[in-house]
Amino acid sequence: MNIENESGRKQGWLASLLLIPILIAAAVVGFFVFIVILGLVLFVAAVLIVRFWWLRRKLRRSGPSQVLEGEYVVVHKRAERNEQSRY
Helix, strand or coil: CCCEEECCCCHHHHHHHHHHHHHHHHHHHHHHHHHHHHHHHHHHHHHHHHHHHHHHHHHHHHCCCCCCHHHHHHCCCCCCCHHHHHH
């Protein structure tokens, strides 16, 4: 039994038979790579969530925010023309 592929050449049944385990192996490897990447993404997300939770907890425990009080003076610079500076 011969099967034609896309290029028009005939492919023997042995080539088709060998293609099945290769496709299964590729699917299994792809599945495991997907699981590893998904695990890494979930791990990083969990670390970030715990880190933000810890920072918020520390901020809440530090008490109310303290206000810095003081006085200030606004100084406006004026460009004054001095008659003496012309000469």
